[in-house]
Amino acid sequence: MSAAQRSDGLPRAEVPAAFDGAAHSYDRLVGANPGYHGQLRLSAARLRLPGAGAGLRLLDAGCGTGASTAAVLAVAPLAEIVAFDASRQMLAQAEAKGFPTSVRFVHSTVEDLDPAELGGPFDACLAAYLIRNLADPDAGLAKLRGLLKPGARLAIHEYSVADSRLARAVWNAVCWGIVIPAGRLGSGDAALYRHLRSSVNHFDGARSFQQRLVRAGFTEVSVAPMGGWQRGVAHTFLGTAPSAGEPT
Numbered sequence: 001m002s003a004a005q006r007s008d009g010l011p012r013a014e015v016p017a018a019f020d021g022a023a024h025s026y027d028r029l030v031g032a033n034p035g036y037h038g039q040l041r042l043s044a045a046r047l048r049l050p051g052a053g054a055g056l057r058l059l060d061a062g063c064g065t066g067a068s069t070a071a072v073l074a075v076a077p078l079a080e081i082v083a084f085d086a087s088r089q090m091l092a093q094a095e096a097k098g099f100p101t102s103v104r105f106v107h108s109t110v111e112d113l114d115p116a117e118l119g120g121p122f123d124a125c126l127a128a129y130l131i132r133n134l135a136d137p138d139a140g141l142a143k144l145r146g147l148l149k150p151g152a153r154l155a156i157h158e159y160s161v162a163d164s165r166l167a168r169a170v171w172n173a174v175c176w177g178i179v180i181p182a183g184r185l186g187s188g189d190a191a192l193y194r195h196l197r198s199s200v201n202h203f204d205g206a207r208s209f210q211q212r213l214v215r216a217g218f219t220e221v222s223v224a225p226m227g228g229w230q231r232g233v234a235h236t237f238l239g240t241a242p243s244a245g246e247p248t
Contacts, residue, residue, distance in 0.1 A: 009198040010191065012135040016086040016109070018192040019064070023089035025186030027065050032182065035228050040071035040128060043157035043236040046224055047124045053079025056123040060084070061110070061144060062130030066094030068157070069103060072126050082118050084108045110140045113147070121149045128157040132203040141216035148241035154218060156237040162205030167232035171200055174229070206235055213239045 010018055019026075030036045049056060053076025063069045063083035072081055084106040085091050091105050106117060110130070115121075125144055134140040144154065161167040175197035183193030204212060206223050213221045218239030226234040 009202070010195040012133065015133050015192075015195065016088075018195065019087035020089040021189060022183065022187045022192045023065065023087065023093050025183075026090065027067070027093065029179070029182050029186055030067065032178070035226070035230060037067060037071065039226050039230065039234060040068050040157060041074050042226070043128065043155050044068075044071040044075045044126050046236050046238060047075070047126065047153045047155050049076045049079070049124060052077050056080070057082070057120070059118070059120070059122040059125040059144075059147060061125055061127035062086075062133075063094060063105070064090045064129070066097050066099065068126055068128040069094060069099065070097075071128075073099070073103065078102075079123075080104075082106060082120075082122070084113065084118070086110070110134060110143055111136075113143060115147060118147065120147045122147055122152060123149055124153045124155075126155045126157065129159070131156060131158060131209075132199045137204075137212065138216060141213065141218075145217050145241055150241055150243045152241045154213075154239045154241065156209075156213075156239075157234070158203070158209070158237060159200040159234055160203055160206045160209055161200060161233055162203065163207060164232045168201065170229065171233050172197065206237075209237055213237060217242055 056076060056079040058072055058076060058079045058081045060069045060072050060081060060083035063085045069081060069083045081103045086109040088107050091107055095105050125148060131137045131140055161171045180190045180193045184190035210221050210223055219242055220240040222238050224236045225231055
């Protein structure tokens with residue numbers, strides 16, 4: 001079985017369409033996780049953006065229905081924010097939420113991003129639950145790095161359980177006991193949520209993903225944990241785009 005299609009996983013090319021089908025019920029499902037939105041805000045805050053974002057241009061990569069966009073806006077209300085996603089229906093949910101005019105949404109995959117359309121380069125980027133759903137994570141990270149100004153910060157908000165048997169057990173118990181049944185109830189099809197369970201199980205461990213960020217050219221790479229039941233499951237991975245003249 002290929003890396004792009006594992007047990008219970010969808011072929012990567014089918015993932016945006018699966019999110020399209022679940023878009024109308026997605027917010028209700030993630031809203032059942034009491035820490036979901038707060039943890040996104042924590043990852044955004046870990047970018048350490050000065051002055052409420054005044055004068056900054058920020059990128060929200062893989063914005064979905066706009067939960068991560070709201071997190072960036074909460075910590076940088078004075079910034080200009082560009083948010084993109086590969087799912088047109090998830091974007092429609094985000095656009096319907098009445099974000100201010102300082103927020104702009106773009107429909108695109110990571111692979112097809114047009115820097116001219118986005119209007120970069122950017123001062124910082126938040127990418128939530130994105131990298132493990134890419135067919136080529138290394139190419140995706142390189143693409144994001146190319147959109148950042150030298151010295152700009154990147155925060156990857158992501159599940160990673162490969163380094164901990166306990167975290168893996170917690171993740172799978174929550175998926176089989178709550179996420180997959182609730183996803184089936186909300187959308188009529190649990191294929192996306194089975195895929196999300198599988199994608200986390202097959203994703204890098206925290207140490208390996210930090211090494212991947214280093215290979216992608218990021219510096220000052222680190223990882224910070226989340227609390228609650230997601231300790232050891234959800235993480236903020238941080239890195240800095242290399243400064244001009246710095247070797248990559």
